[in-house]
Amino acid sequence: xxxxxxxxIATRSHRPLIRLVPAVFTLLGLCFLSEGRTxxxxxxxxxxxxxxxxxxxxxxxxxxSGACEDPDGDGYGWDGxxxxxxxxxxxxxxxxxxxDPDGDGYGWxGVASCLVxxxxxTPANLGNHSQTNxxxxxxxxxxxDGxxxxxxxxxxxxxxxxxxxxxxxxxxxxxxxxxxxxNSCVTSPxxxxxxxAITDLVLLTGQSNALGAxxxxxxxxxxxxxxxxxxxxxxxxVADLHQVWDLGWHPRTEPGTSPDNNLALHxxxxxxxxxxxxxxxxxxxxxxxxxxxxxxxxxxFYNSIRSKVGNAINQLPHKSKLDGILFHQGESDGGxxxxxxxxxxxxxxxxxxxxxFDYNEPFICGETSRLPVNNQLNSLNRDSDxxxxxxxxxxxxxxxxxxxxxxxGLRTLGARYADRYLQIVQ
Numbered sequence: 001x002x003x004x005x006x007x008x009i010a011t012r013s014h015r016p017l018i019r020l021v022p023a024v025f026t027l028l029g030l031c032f033l034s035e036g037r038t039x040x041x042x043x044x045x046x047x048x049x050x051x052x053x054x055x056x057x058x059x060x061x062x063x064x065s066g067a068c069e070d071p072d073g074d075g076y077g078w079d080g081x082x083x084x085x086x087x088x089x090x091x092x093x094x095x096x097x098x099x100d101p102d103g104d105g106y107g108w109x110g111v112a113s114c115l116v117x118x119x120x121x122t123p124a125n126l127g128n129h130s131q132t133n134x135x136x137x138x139x140x141x142x143x144x145d146g147x148x149x150x151x152x153x154x155x156x157x158x159x160x161x162x163x164x165x166x167x168x169x170x171x172x173x174x175x176x177x178x179x180x181x182x183n184s185c186v187t188s189p190x191x192x193x194x195x196x197a198i199t200d201l202v203l204l205t206g207q208s209n210a211l212g213a214x215x216x217x218x219x220x221x222x223x224x225x226x227x228x229x230x231x232x233x234x235x236x237x238v239a240d241l242h243q244v245w246d247l248g249w250h251p252r253t254e255p256g257t258s259p260d261n262n263l264a265l266h267x268x269x270x271x272x273x274x275x276x277x278x279x280x281x282x283x284x285x286x287x288x289x290x291x292x293x294x295x296x297x298x299x300x301f302y303n304s305i306r307s308k309v310g311n312a313i314n315q316l317p318h319k320s321k322l323d324g325i326l327f328h329q330g331e332s333d334g335g336x337x338x339x340x341x342x343x344x345x346x347x348x349x350x351x352x353x354x355x356x357f358d359y360n361e362p363f364i365c366g367e368t369s370r371l372p373v374n375n376q377l378n379s380l381n382r383d384s385d386x387x388x389x390x391x392x393x394x395x396x397x398x399x400x401x402x403x404x405x406x407x408x409g410l411r412t413l414g415a416r417y418a419d420r421y422l423q424i425v426q
Contacts, residue, residue: 195229195236198281200271201319202421203309204264205295206328208288208404209368212262215407217241222261222407228268229281231312236281239265246284261407266414267326267421274422283312291332292343297350309356321356324425326417327365331403336372341379348388360387362424364417367393369403387424391416 041052204210222241230239237243241259268280285305287294294301313319327347333340344365351357367374367390380388393416396409405413 195281195316196318197227197279198229198236198316198319199278200323200421201281201283201313201316201321202264202267202324202326203283203285203305203322204262204267204326204328205285205287205305206326207286207290207331209331209366209410209413210263210284210326210328211246211286211288212260212407212410213288214399214404215261215410217258217261218407221411222265224265225269225272227272227276227279228265229279230264231281231283231308231315236312236315239268239282241265246286261410263328263410263414263417264326266411267418268414270415270418271422274418281312281316283309285309289332290329292329292340292347295329295343295347297346302350306354309354313356321358322361324362324364324421325351325357326421327363328413329365330368330371330373330377333373334368334371336375340373341376344376344380362387362389362421364389364391364420364424366391366413366417369396369398369405370394371403389420389424391420 208214224238224240226238228239229236230243230245233244233248241262245262245264262284264282264284268282271278271280285308287301290301295305296302309322313321330340348363351363352359363380365377365380367377374394377390380390391413393405393409393413396412397406398404398409399406
């Protein structure tokens with residue numbers, strides 16, 4: 001008899017329990033003990049990668065000196081005691097430049113994929129290349145064959161264990177590893193080769209809700225993605241909320257602390273979730289607490305935006321202009337006035353006169369939580385311009401001030417901006 005999974009039991013909890021066989025009661029108990037509120041990492045095939053109910057995860061077990069057996073050739077195996085990597089040399093020294101926001105052991109150092117527990121500079125094991133064109137400069141088992149990502153230990157360049165890892169492989173956190181209903185599996189995300197791969201370049205500007213100040217951070221929900229880049233105080237990097245994106249803060253000035261949230265990150269992640277061929281780059285330039293007059297043409301702040309966008313584009317040889325602008329402002333104006341409406345349209349026209357933006361790209365704003373100015377913002381949905389739009393936000397959770405969105409609200413808001421952007425450009 002095959003017992004149902006914990007998730008299956010949860011979905012059937014409305015049925016009379018008297019109909020469940022005793023074995024299922026036992027499984028219910030095990031689910032409660034093993035998963036609890038955090039849902040432990042289930043690794044049925046013993047390859048070291050599993051599923052915790054929402055995203056891929058790694059199984060943490062004691063190290064063993066036994067031989068690492070890898071029957072499916074995915075680069076991960078079992079040594080009799082613990083999961084192991086057949087391609088990695090391990091080592092206590094971590095690569096300080098390797099950013100691994102989702103904690104899966106694989107990261108990005110700004111140029112190449114990397115292992116967070118691998119000594120920096122460890123060369124690729126060229127003798128194990130199953131494909132002569134697969135170049136793995138950082139020795140993490142993943143490489144590049146000139147057109148796509150590839151595994152140096154696998155027979156194809158489309159992912160490990162290709163026979164069983166197919167379209168049913170669900171990879172919610174976008175780390176390249178997922179769950180196909182019974183086993184961990186490898187997805188085939190779009191190949192990324194640094195910021196030069198950015199397909200969609202956007203500017204986010206606005207007040208404190210655009211900055212995200214005063215919100216919380218959840219590593220499981222707010223980690224970066226290797227196809228989402230931010231323009232930081234150190235140039236283009238894979239987006240990480242700990243980086244400094246604007247005003248010398250992230251939004252804090254101490255990157256070692258837990259950061260605040262930002263809708264631009266979730267815009268990028270949603271874009272990639274909807275279309276894995278996209279690589280998103282965003283620029284953040286905000287003015288917390290300022291009315292729309294602060295964006296006056298050729299004013300100090302407007303010129304700072306002009307300079308920042310120019311610097312960001314100059315570091316992307318394949319880009320000459322933005323692909324869209326995201327605007328979230330209005331709290332400091334508040335009222336439903338013609339003055340605000342005229343200023344908003346004036347700002348759009350001013351941006352469109354810049355060499356880095358034009359009349360063929362979307363300008364998208366978002367509602368405030370509840371202010372009358374929303375009527376002017378929503379007028380972008382009623383005009384004759386198909387490239388201007390406004391996304392809803394009055395239903396999103398806020399802090400006690402009822403003006404600033406919570407982290408949960410910003411995650412949803414970023415996704416809504418992305419959905420509207422794709423609706424316009426596709």
